[in-house]
Amino acid sequence: xxxxxxxxxxxxxxxxxxxxxxxxxxxxxxxxxxxxxxxxxxxxxxxxxxxxxxxxxxxxxxxxxxxxxxxxxxxxxxxxxxxxxxxxxxxxxxxxxxxxxxxxxxxxxxxxxxxxxxxxxxxxxxxxxxxxxxxxxxxxxxxxxxxxxxxxxxxxxxxxxxxxxxxxxxxxxxxxxxxxxxxxxxxxxxxxxxxxxxxxxxxxxxxxxxxxxxxxxxxxxxxxxxxxxxxxxxxxxxxx
Numbered sequence: 001x002x003x004x005x006x007x008x009x010x011x012x013x014x015x016x017x018x019x020x021x022x023x024x025x026x027x028x029x030x031x032x033x034x035x036x037x038x039x040x041x042x043x044x045x046x047x048x049x050x051x052x053x054x055x056x057x058x059x060x061x062x063x064x065x066x067x068x069x070x071x072x073x074x075x076x077x078x079x080x081x082x083x084x085x086x087x088x089x090x091x092x093x094x095x096x097x098x099x100x101x102x103x104x105x106x107x108x109x110x111x112x113x114x115x116x117x118x119x120x121x122x123x124x125x126x127x128x129x130x131x132x133x134x135x136x137x138x139x140x141x142x143x144x145x146x147x148x149x150x151x152x153x154x155x156x157x158x159x160x161x162x163x164x165x166x167x168x169x170x171x172x173x174x175x176x177x178x179x180x181x182x183x184x185x186x187x188x189x190x191x192x193x194x195x196x197x198x199x200x201x202x203x204x205x206x207x208x209x210x211x212x213x214x215x216x217x218x219x220x221x222x223x224x225x226x227x228x229x230x231x232x233x234x235x236x237x238x239x240x
Contacts, residue, residue, distance in 0.1 A: 044133055044226050045105035047145075049097045051152050052112060052129065056093050056177070057083045058159050059114050059127055063166070065173050077153035081160070096177045103181060107133050111180035118238070119172045123210050126233040127159075133226055144224060151221040155230055158219040162232065165216055170238055210235045 054076050061071045061082035066089070071082040084090055103109040114127040213233040220229045 039105075040225060041105040041107060041133070045101045047148060047152075048104055048131065048226060048228075049101045051155075052100070053093060053097055054081055054083070054156065055127075055129070055159055056097075056114055057081070058156065059116075060084065060089075060175065062160060062163050063116055063125065063169060063173075065116060065169075065175055077149055077156055079153055079156055079160075081156060100177075100179055103179060104131065108182050109179050110182060111178075113178040113180070114175060115178055116169060116173050116175050118170050121174075122235075123233075124169050124173065124235045124238045125166065126210070126213070128229075128231050128233065130229040130231075131226060132228075134222075134224070148223050148225065151223055155219045155221060155228070158230070162216075162218060166232065166234055167238055212236055 057071070058081050060066055061068065061084075066084070066086075068082075070084055070086045070089070072085050073080050074083045075081070084093075100109060100112060109131060112129045112131065114129075115123050116125040116127075118124050210233060213235055216232040216234060218230045218232060221227070
């Protein structure tokens with residue numbers, strides 16, 4: 001298993017107020033879903049990437065990676081969330097997940113990790129989203145998507161209060177996104193470089209590992225189309 005990441009988003013210019021709105025889960029036609037009728041990998045990728053976009057924004061807000069002034073309150077999964085209104089940061093997150101999406105669609109991504117790093121680019125926190133796609137049984141789409149939305153709402157609520165169980169981060173932190181791929185996916189990485197100017201690179205050891213991290217489980221969700229476990233790895237000593 002190799003671990004790939006995008007270049008770290010560190011700086012951005014002056015920002016202006018921009019609406020940043022996500023639609024709710026796109027409902028399929030009201031019929032019974034079967035593997036023969038629908039590309040389930042695409043459905044899972046659409047749902048997870050939409051969720052991860054919201055989750056990353058919320059993590060950056062809750063963990064104070066960027067000033068609270070660049071975030072605005074929005075509503076997602078019927079709960080309030082904080083979303084960045086900075087165009088460059090938003091574009092970075094969007095481009096990152098646009099490149100993650102083909103890996104999720106093919107079930108080649110085992111983990112998506114949001115890494116918060118100190119000024120020396122050493123990880124202080126790693127928000128780990130472990131994902132897998134179980135065999136999907138035939139189920140009516142309205143029931144399926146309603147259930148998934150409830151589960152994702154519970155994960156978002158856990159992220160929103162995670163600062164209660166985490167220590168404060170040092171000032172000047174940045175973040176990056178890692179994806180842990182299955183072995184078969186590493187041979188096809190170039191084929192999924194959907195944004196050529198925003199490529200994957202193999203992660204450095206210092207961006208992947210922490211010495212004796214504290215493990216904090218946040219939430220586990222299980223549905224007929226996706227299973228996900230979210231936990232945080234926190235560095236024991238955060239002072240830089």
